[in-house]
Amino acid sequence: MASTMGNIAIIGTGYVGLTTGACFAHLGHNVVCADLDAAKVESLQRGEIPILEAGLDELVREGLQSGRLRFVVGAAGALDDAEFVYLCVPTPQGPDGSADLRYIEAAAREIAPGLAPESIVVNKSTVPVGSTRLVEQALGRADVFVVSNPEFLREGSAVSDFLHPDRVVIGSDDQGAAIRVASLYMGVAAPFMVTDPASAETIKYASNAFLATKLSFVNAVAAVCEAVGADANDVVLGMGYDKRIGHEFLRPGPGWGGSCFPKDVQALLYIARQAGYDFDLLDGVVSVNEEQFERTTEKVVAMAGGSVQGKTIAVWGLTFKANTDDLRESPALQIVERLLARGAAVQAYDPAVRGSLDQYPALDVVDDAYAACDGAAVLAVLTEWDEFKWVDLDKVGQLMASTCIVDARNLLDRAAIIRRGFTYQGIGRR
Numbered sequence: 001m002a003s004t005m006g007n008i009a010i011i012g013t014g015y016v017g018l019t020t021g022a023c024f025a026h027l028g029h030n031v032v033c034a035d036l037d038a039a040k041v042e043s044l045q046r047g048e049i050p051i052l053e054a055g056l057d058e059l060v061r062e063g064l065q066s067g068r069l070r071f072v073v074g075a076a077g078a079l080d081d082a083e084f085v086y087l088c089v090p091t092p093q094g095p096d097g098s099a100d101l102r103y104i105e106a107a108a109r110e111i112a113p114g115l116a117p118e119s120i121v122v123n124k125s126t127v128p129v130g131s132t133r134l135v136e137q138a139l140g141r142a143d144v145f146v147v148s149n150p151e152f153l154r155e156g157s158a159v160s161d162f163l164h165p166d167r168v169v170i171g172s173d174d175q176g177a178a179i180r181v182a183s184l185y186m187g188v189a190a191p192f193m194v195t196d197p198a199s200a201e202t203i204k205y206a207s208n209a210f211l212a213t214k215l216s217f218v219n220a221v222a223a224v225c226e227a228v229g230a231d232a233n234d235v236v237l238g239m240g241y242d243k244r245i246g247h248e249f250l251r252p253g254p255g256w257g258g259s260c261f262p263k264d265v266q267a268l269l270y271i272a273r274q275a276g277y278d279f280d281l282l283d284g285v286v287s288v289n290e291e292q293f294e295r296t297t298e299k300v301v302a303m304a305g306g307s308v309q310g311k312t313i314a315v316w317g318l319t320f321k322a323n324t325d326d327l328r329e330s331p332a333l334q335i336v337e338r339l340l341a342r343g344a345a346v347q348a349y350d351p352a353v354r355g356s357l358d359q360y361p362a363l364d365v366v367d368d369a370y371a372a373c374d375g376a377a378v379l380a381v382l383t384e385w386d387e388f389k390w391v392d393l394d395k396v397g398q399l400m401a402s403t404c405i406v407d408a409r410n411l412l413d414r415a416a417i418i419r420r421g422f423t424y425q426g427i428g429r430r
């Protein structure tokens with residue numbers, strides 16, 4: 001594969017676009033990132049990163065200093081000399097479960113007049129089968145290529161995942177265009193897979209749906225463990241040693257969420273339905289997850305003596321997982337919402353969240369783990385931040401009204417907690 005340093009435009013500088021832009025600049029390409037949000041662009045121009053993502057600030061600063069990374073407002077301004085234009089805009093869930101492609105179409109229409117002949121528009125957003133064609137139509141340019149290059153990074157380890165991916169998938173009917181896109185990843189050691197656009201698009205949805213299935217499966221097994229007196233932590237450890245199963249994504253929790261799984265699972269269900277296939281298995285995955293939010297909430301209610309009405313509940317963790325500041329579709333918020341609806345006063349602490357949350361005005365967000373426990377009837381651990389493992393349990397016990405912990409991530413040292421006189425309840429274990 002010939003080494004080429006390309007000129008790349010990135011449209012949308014969120015979790016995916018900013019990571020993609022900063023990493024491509026790090027690999028030696030010239031990158032211009034565009035966003036609609038002028039305030040975001042201004043802070044990025046100053047080297048200030050609006051999201052929490054390990055290693056991203058260093059890469060952005062490196063790119064700004066080398067002059068290989070620039071930020072502009074508006075997609076049209078990013079196109080000068082661009083040979084590659086990456087679409088990294090949102091694809092939220094529409095009312096019927098399908099992916100809402102209005103941002104993709106708007107971005108395509110915006111860039112169409114400014115694209116250089118023979119340039120390549122790359123879909124990195126998660127888009128349903130047929131979206132490559134849809135972008136081609138929105139562009140209305142027979143002299144440019146449209147290629148699918150789905151992104152598999154995980155928030156919290158996005159930079160590392162981009163530079164050391166498990167695979168790079170490229171979907172194109174044009175071998176030359178596929179090779180040009182692959183050449184951008186020079187320096188990235190990973191299996192490269194070139195396939196047709198429909199298969200590339202399906203790989204992304206099927207991968208996320210499979211991971212969600214694994215999580216729902218393990219939460220269902222945890223429910224069985226509770227019923228038969230088994231310990232889910234030992235059960236998943238024993239299962240994970242089987243190489244066909246593996247340890248990853250095999251940990252019981254409060255349910256899954258985040259910016260991708262819920263909408264991508266719904267989008268695959270919609271795609272299957274439209275194609276005439278009832279994906280009952282995936283329907284089950286979603287309903288097990290809804291049940292898990294309820295089951296976790298009920299554990300807190302039971303610990304509080306059957307009702308949380310008028311009681312203070314401490315919550316540790318609001319983000320959808322540790323090491324990110326992303327609250328989108330967070331399982332922790334699903335449970336907070338249910339506790340508030342049952343009349344609880346919720347005091348929450350999360351290392352990545354400061355200030356109140358607009359959508360939950362009744363939620364009291366405090367600035368440290370101990371303050372959350374003040375006067376609480378139950379402490380619920382809802383996100384697996386490492387720092388929760390190192391708190392002073394004696395101090396926690398002194399602050400709480402009663403020493404009850406629901407550890408929805410099986411994160412804490414159960415034996416140490418019980419030794420200190422707490423009542424403990426995990427997921428799939430007592």
Ligand SMILES: NC(=O)c1ccc[n+]([C@@H]2O[C@H](COP(=O)([O-])OP(=O)(O)OC[C@H]3O[C@@H](n4cnc5c(N)ncnc54)[C@H](O)[C@@H]3O)[C@@H](O)[C@H]2O)c1
Pocket residue numbers: 011012013014015016017034035036037074075088089090091103106107110124125126127151152153154155259260
């Ligand atoms: N977040 C993840 O972990 C992840 C992982 C893999 C794939 N994806 C997919 O990548 C896509 C983007 O996700 P994200 O989490 O980065 O979204 P995001 O919401 O964090 O960022 C999207 C950005 O696009 C900008 N934008 C929208 N329309 C624009 C336009 N016309 N011109 C310029 N900027 C525009 C928005 O202002 C926003 O800053 C989605 O399809 C998502 O499913 C996300």
